Amino acid sequence: MAMGTPPLVDVLSPLDPEEFAVESRAAVDFIAGYYRDIEKYPVRSEAEPGSLRRLLSDEPPENGEPIDGILADVQQYIVPGLTHFQSPNFFAYYPFNASTAGFVGEILCAGLNVAPFTWVASPLATELEGVMMDWIGKLMGLPDCFLFSGGGGGVLHGSTCEAVICTLVAARDRALNRLTHEGILKMVVYASDQSHSTFQKGAKLVGIPPSNFRVIQTSAAFSYGLTVDSVRNAVEADIARGLVPLYLCATVGTTGVGAVDPVGELGELAQHYGMWLHVDAAYAGSALICPEFQDCIQGVGLADSVSMNPHKWFLTNMDCCCLWVTSPAVLTSALSITPEYLNDISHGSAAKTGMIDYKDWQIALTRRFRAIKLWVVLRRYGAVGLRANIRRHVEMAKWFELALKADDRFEVIVPRRFSLVCFRFRPRYEGDHTVDALNRKLLNVVNASGKAFMIHTIVDNKFVIRLAIGATMTEMRHIRDTFELVQEKATEIGQDRD
Structure with missing residues (x-):
């Protein structure tokens, strides 16, 4: 071997069909397990800045590793630090949907490439x-x-x-x-x-x-x-x-x-x-x-x-x-x-x-090739299924809005639109100058509980909490649990001020 020539290694087969099937199946099983267990994780990430860098090596790997080991590290290092957008208790921003058909479409998009x-x-x-x-x-x-x-x-x-x-x-x-x-x-x-x-x-x-x-x-x-x-x-x-x-x-x-x-x-x-x-x-x-x-x-x-x-x-x-x-x-x-x-x-x-x-x-x-995702989604669920998905989220939002109105500690800032509800915690004995602080505290303690994740907006200089319903796996029980969580934390805040 000439001086300076790197040693020969086995030729890679990155798209070997048999290996592709085995490793892809492992990834699908991993994601299925993730969705099965998703409610076990705090909805909003609890990771501290720089935490992952401290866990991973400073140097890139010289040699390849089996996919099972990589997925194990995803489970250990990555998943616990994610904000789980597909959690049924994710109510922040607007929904970022996923579905089995969407996933299949994404596989086809990436696989055909x-x-x-x-x-x-x-x-x-x-x-x-x-x-x-x-x-x-x-x-x-x-x-x-x-x-x-x-x-x-x-x-x-x-x-x-x-x-x-x-x-x-x-x-x-x-x-x-x-x-x-x-x-x-x-x-x-x-x-x-x-x-x-x-x-x-x-x-x-x-x-x-x-x-x-x-x-x-x-x-x-x-x-x-x-x-x-x-x-x-x-x-x-x-x-x-x-x-x-x-x-x-x-x-x-x-x-x-x-x-x-x-x-x-x-x-x-x-x-x-x-x-x-x-x-x-x-x-x-x-x-x-x-x-x-x-x-x-x-x-x-x-x-x-x-x-x-x-x-x-x-x-x-x-x-x-x-x-x-x-x-x-x-x-x-x-x-x-x-x-x-x-x-x-x-x-x-x-x-x-x-x-x-x-x-x-x-x-x-x-x-x-994004079009194939849409084709699979439309073929799999049809207009009837897609409409049903929209309408069930809207009905959940209607329920949440009515529940807020039934508790005189809360006010709905604007009438519900689609599946979005905007509200504030406003105890009757509080002056206007303290309400924003109370709502900031309420939002923080709800999110810190790990049981739900919402964000805020500012409307007419008021701090307002947003609940945007639309996660694919959200059911009515999650909405009821979230409302009870909001009530519970509001009660705790009120007691702290007594």
């Missing part, structure tokens, strides 16, 4: 995505203008942030066609004080000056939704200053309180001023498959784009975000760049053949 960035790269994966976008759009009650069958179209992203950035880029470039090169410094983006922060981040990333982002105040009088008058006043003030209204966000189910903006009225306003209207239905969009909720997007045909996240409340494992647009050409012209190696010499360009190249609908080039 294709990259449908152009039609020719993965023809049927590309076409399945188009079909899925039309299927879900129809279930949600979106008008034909958002469907491929009606001249629009849709794409699967990983997150709302990606979808928002793409629509902001499209809106920006559409506006620049009629403005000077300095026009971007005059463009203004509008959202409410309840809109997700991703819109501010997206505007910043596409070059909109932070000073040109308008946060429009909402109020209890309009259930914390935007009003046409408030938006019009902000737009008129900007026009008077020589600025250009570019983009307006309307939300169906805001993160803080689940507010619903008047989509149709805002659509008329946006068209009048030449703004792009995006409808963010990341959470509540899943509920639109139930006919009783579809009035929330009345007039959505006046919008330019709509997004929703199946990984929130549609029994689809992370990550998966649907984005629909009424004018695919506007989106793709802003995002399309085609190097020579991606030119399809066998079929001609996508534009000429009507084929879809999804690389032109997103930021990145490569992409996952």
